[in-house]
Amino acid sequence: MPTDALTVEHLVIRLGGTEIVRDLSFAVPQGTSLAVIGPNGSGKTVLFRALVGALPYEGSVRWAVGARIGYVPQKLDLERDLPITGRDLLRARARLARASNADVDRALGRVDLGPDVLDQLVGTFSGGQFQRLLIAVALLGNPTVLLLDEPTAGVDEPGQERLYDTVRRLQAEEGVTALVISHELSVVSRYATNVLCLSRDHPCFGIPRKVLTPENLSQVYGTPVGVFVHDDDIRA
Amino acid sequence: MTTTFAPSALALSASMAVAAGLLGCFALMRRMSLAGDALSHVALPGIGLALLLGAPPLAGAVVALGAGAILIWVLERRTRVGVDAIVGVVFSGALAVGALLTTGEQLMDALFGAPGTLAGWEVGAGLLGAAAVVAFIIFARDRLVLMLISPDIALTAGIDVPRLDLMYLLAFALTVALGLRYLGALLMGSLVIIPAATARRVARDLTTMLTTSVAVSLVATLLGTWLAERLHRESGPLIISIAVACFLATTITPRRR
Numbered sequence: 001m002p003t004d005a006l007t008v009e010h011l012v013i014r015l016g017g018t019e020i021v022r023d024l025s026f027a028v029p030q031g032t033s034l035a036v037i038g039p040n041g042s043g044k045t046v047l048f049r050a051l052v053g054a055l056p057y058e059g060s061v062r063w064a065v066g067a068r069i070g071y072v073p074q075k076l077d078l079e080r081d082l083p084i085t086g087r088d089l090l091r092a093r094a095r096l097a098r099a100s101n102a103d104v105d106r107a108l109g110r111v112d113l114g115p116d117v118l119d120q121l122v123g124t125f126s127g128g129q130f131q132r133l134l135i136a137v138a139l140l141g142n143p144t145v146l147l148l149d150e151p152t153a154g155v156d157e158p159g160q161e162r163l164y165d166t167v168r169r170l171q172a173e174e175g176v177t178a179l180v181i182s183h184e185l186s187v188v189s190r191y192a193t194n195v196l197c198l199s200r201d202h203p204c205f206g207i208p209r210k211v212l213t214p215e216n217l218s219q220v221y222g223t224p225v226g227v228f229v230h231d232d233d234i235r236a
Numbered sequence: 237m238t239t240t241f242a243p244s245a246l247a248l249s250a251s252m253a254v255a256a257g258l259l260g261c262f263a264l265m266r267r268m269s270l271a272g273d274a275l276s277h278v279a280l281p282g283i284g285l286a287l288l289l290g291a292p293p294l295a296g297a298v299v300a301l302g303a304g305a306i307l308i309w310v311l312e313r314r315t316r317v318g319v320d321a322i323v324g325v326v327f328s329g330a331l332a333v334g335a336l337l338t339t340g341e342q343l344m345d346a347l348f349g350a351p352g353t354l355a356g357w358e359v360g361a362g363l364l365g366a367a368a369v370v371a372f373i374i375f376a377r378d379r380l381v382l383m384l385i386s387p388d389i390a391l392t393a394g395i396d397v398p399r400l401d402l403m404y405l406l407a408f409a410l411t412v413a414l415g416l417r418y419l420g421a422l423l424m425g426s427l428v429i430i431p432a433a434t435a436r437r438v439a440r441d442l443t444t445m446l447t448t449s450v451a452v453s454l455v456a457t458l459l460g461t462w463l464a465e466r467l468h469r470e471s472g473p474l475i476i477s478i479a480v481a482c483f484l485a486t487t488i489t490p491r492r493r
Contacts, residue, residue: 054388071392076385082265083439089385092378096393119441122385134389141393 003064005030005145005177006051011059013043013050020046023059026196026205030064030144033171033178035188035208038198039221044181045074047198048147051179067145070138072131074149074181080123086133087118093140107136111166128152128159135166145177146170152184160184164191185212244359249457251366252414253427257453258373259411260432261445262404266384269433273425274323275405276412278304280334280421283346288337293346294358297416301409304330309402334421346421358417365414369407373446376400381442418457419472427453430479437486452482 006028013021020043028034036044050057052071063069090104099107108115111132117125125133131151138146146167152160164187170176182188188195188208195211197204202219204211263269282300283293304327311322338346373380379400382390387397408428415424431452432445439445460475467474 049388052388052392054391069392071388073386073388078385081436083436083442083445084265084381084385085441088381088442092381093393095378096382096395121440137389138392147392 003030004028005032005064005067006179007060007062008051009060009062011047011050011057011061013046013055013057015046015055021050021057021198022200024198024203026194028177028179028194030177031171031175032193033167033180033191035192035195036179036181036198037183037185037188037195037220042198042200044198045149048149048179048181052147063145068141068143070135070141070143070146072134072138072146072148072151075127075153076130078123080121082121082123084122085118086113086120086122086125089122089133089137090118090140093137097141099140099142103140104136107139110139110170111136112162126155126159128155128163131155131163132166135163139170143176145179148178148180150181150183152182152187160187167191185217188212246458246461248359248362248366249418249461250454251363251370252411252418253453253457254450255366255369255373255411255414256424256427257431257435257450258446259369259407260428260430260453261435261442261449262373262380262384263408263428264432264436268408269429270323273429274327275301275304275308275408276421276425277327277331277334279412279416280346281330281337282334283342283416283421284334284337287342293342294413294416297346297421298410298413300330301413302406305405305409306402309398309405312401313398346416362414362417365410369411369414372403372407376403377442380404418461419475423472423476426476427456427479430476430483431456434479434483434486437483452479456482 004027008027009025011021011024012019024047026034036047038044046055048071049055051061052069090107094100094104105115108117113129113132113136117129117133122130122133135146135148135151148167151163151167155163167178167180168191171178180188180192189212192208194206195204195208197211197216197220199220202216204216204220278300279297280300282296282298282303284296285300286293286296289296307326308322311326334346379390379395382393382395383397383400390397390400411428412421412424415427418424419427431449434452435445435448439448456475456479460478461471463469463474463478464471
């Protein structure tokens with residue numbers, strides 16, 4: 001029986017006196033993928049930020065012993081002319097992790113980015129390219145868990161597929177546990193082992209086939225939502 | 237005692253310029269230009285109080301700037317209000333209190349600098365302070381890069397983000413204190429920001445930005461000090477004028493990319 005990479009019990013997160021996440025409990029077995037869905041403002045990013053320790057919370061958040069977290073935040077607001085190149089960012093993370101230049105090249109290869117991005121300013125990356133660069137940055141820390149906050153927001157469809165394929169490959173090859181916030185329900189149904197829906201009144205947790213039902217989703221989103229749940233699920 | 241053009245005074249002003257050039261790059265990239273500039277105003281009440289108590293004005297300025305940096309850090313965390321808003325409220329007040337505590341001539345010296353003669357301890361303390369700031373930027377460079385891209389990424393990389401933020405603000409306060417004698421509270425903020433802004437217009441990567449900023453800061457400081465000696469003018473306004481000229485020169489040439 002696999003051990004859990006993350007166990008969350010009775011989690012409560014308040015921001016400015018408002019309860020954003022209320023009494024949330026779930027577990028993520030090692031090597032699996034959890035998709036976090038929910039309408040805008042339901043607290044998905046707040047949850048991730050609390051999980052990595054960036055926000056205070058009540059309740060219990062337990063990572064597996066020796067867990068190393070790689071966090072890829074939502075699209076960052078970077079100025080186009082910020083004089084930080086892909087190389088500057090990757091080398092900064094590599095030096096902190098005592099990783100070599102060869103490790104940097106390997107991390108780039110694993111996210112399908114060529115060496116040309118090393119000299120490119122980070123503010124000029126396309127959405128999908130930048131997300132893959134951030135995953136490469138995360139990989140330099142040799143993570144056991146990846147947290148991806150809407151990694152495909154603003155990314156075209158082929159880019160989305162490529163990004164999810166990258167994550168799936170990392171899981172298959174290295175047993176990385178993945179937690180992904182996503183609005184793409186059809187992608188979620190294909191890639192996630194479990195789905196956590198955040199909703200003030202109708203939170204739910206379970207395998208995609210059980211959770212991504214029209215009834216559940218219309219309760220979570222407050223409006224009818226259709227999703228095609230694939231038979232040929234590819235899950236970790 | 238040492239004059240402004242003596243070797244030890246030149247070494248002090250050069251080290252101050254290097255510290256300001258390096259630190260300014262991160263201030264600019266972290267969008268702290270205005271906040272940093274206004275932080276320098278908090279030196280005024282410290283200078284005023286030191287004069288009232290018969291203590292060295294520079295010591296008063298250092299204490300006040302350190303307290304100001306800690307105040308920014310605490311308020312930013314407690315109130316979750318942007319640094320610029322905090323600075324707008326608190327440090328404009330500091331400028332007003334400082335103006336009340338100092339006389340007209342002292343106020344002008346505090347605002348615009350009055351190099352005069354330097355005591356041996358001032359040179360020694362200044363060189364040590366500048367070395368501390370330069371060492372901080374060099375050793376914390378990677379952590380500062382990750383923090384400016386995303387504090388959350390920095391956190392998961394094992395960086396103590398609040399502590400690094402406080403260290404950066406204290407380094408900023410120390411840099412302003414280093415330049416008070418030459419440039420005063422008003423102009424020192426400019427020496428932190430203008431060379432970095434100039435470098436940003438021409439730099440293609442971080443290392444180029446840091447070295448260009450240091451070069452502009454050094455040229456402005458040393459050339460300004462030399463011109464001040466030749467023309468019998470105050471060095472502070474000349475230093476900043478040269479830095480501004482460097483920035484303007486980058487605006488008349490086509491920008492990179």
